[in-house]
Amino acid sequence: MNPDQKQEIKQAIIEKMKALKKSVETYNGLSKPVSPDNAIGRLTRMEAINSRSINQASLTKSKRALQQLEKSVLKIDHPDFGNCQNCEEPIPIKRLLIMPETILCVACAQGIE
Numbered sequence: 001m002n003p004d005q006k007q008e009i010k011q012a013i014i015e016k017m018k019a020l021k022k023s024v025e026t027y028n029g030l031s032k033p034v035s036p037d038n039a040i041g042r043l044t045r046m047e048a049i050n051s052r053s054i055n056q057a058s059l060t061k062s063k064r065a066l067q068q069l070e071k072s073v074l075k076i077d078h079p080d081f082g083n084c085q086n087c088e089e090p091i092p093i094k095r096l097l098i099m100p101e102t103i104l105c106v107a108c109a110q111g112i113e
């Protein structure tokens with residue numbers, strides 16, 4: 001991987017982190033407890049609770065992805081960055097640009113999933 005590609009990936013990570021931070025904020029706001037006084041109707045409250053748990057799941061997912069990206073940013077200058085952690089082959093740059101948090105090449109990721 002040349003320094004230009006590294007820079008490109010770094011940029012992709014930063015952009016992705018920005019987007020994720022925004023979704024974390026949004027989901028944080030949406031997953032506030034549903035107040036019982038908010039009783040417009042029983043069904044509405046059930047719906048509110050349902051969508052709240054969906055929001056919480058999305059929140060957890062976004063937070064996890066953010067943590068992974070934070071790790072990737074720290075590792076980017078490491079000589080092993082961009083190598084598959086399973087087979088040690090370089091991960092294609094296109095894959096790294098789309099999902100910079102990945103630590104596996106396509107073949108290994110498919111093998112594990």
Ligand SMILES: [Zn+2]
Binds near residue numbers: 105
């Ligand atoms: Zn691999």
